[in-house]
Amino acid sequence: MGRQVKCPYCELKLDKDDSVEYKKRYYHEECFETWRMEAEHRKELIEYICSLYKLDAPTGMMLKQIKEFQEDYKYKLKGIELALRYFHETLEKPVQSGTGIGIVPFVYEDAKKHFMMKLKVEESVEDLKTVESKSVTVQSPQFNYERKLQQIDIGSL
Ligand SMILES: [Zn+2]
Secondary structure, X not given: OOOEEEOOOOOOEEEHHHOEEEOXXXXXXXXXXXXXXXXXXXXXXXHHHHHHHOOOOOOHHHHHHHHHHHHOOOOOHHHHHHHHHHHHHHOXXXXXXXXXXXXXXXXXXXXXXXXXXXXXXXXXXXXXXXXXXXXXXXXXXXXXXXXXXXXXXXXXX
16 A cells, blocks of 8 residues: 545545646546546636636636635536526627626526537437448448459459
């Protein structure tokens, strides 16, 4: 057994030998993946907010709102971004200054439904594509068969 270290993400102890090391800190593999993904999602959300409100950095109010949404509403960072995209891109509502991203709780559930539905449609389109490609592979042996026959005919002459 190796040295016991504390995972900075879940704050539980683990064996150093089983951990993922990143900048001298030791994570559970799963915790590391989640942490990396959240960092990525946070970056994407901030970038989206900045482009939406034409800011270089989100305001203190916005950062506070994000924190509240995560802690009080248990919203995911990607969910917050999708809620904003849904409101401004799908519903084509204009950006209003002064409210920060206060709209999020009002559209979060609708946005979730909207993107789930979209995902389902995309999945069924994918299914169709697989069916099509299957029918192509079914046809190719027939083609080979015919070619083989031709070759035999030529050989027997
Ligand atoms: Zn952990």
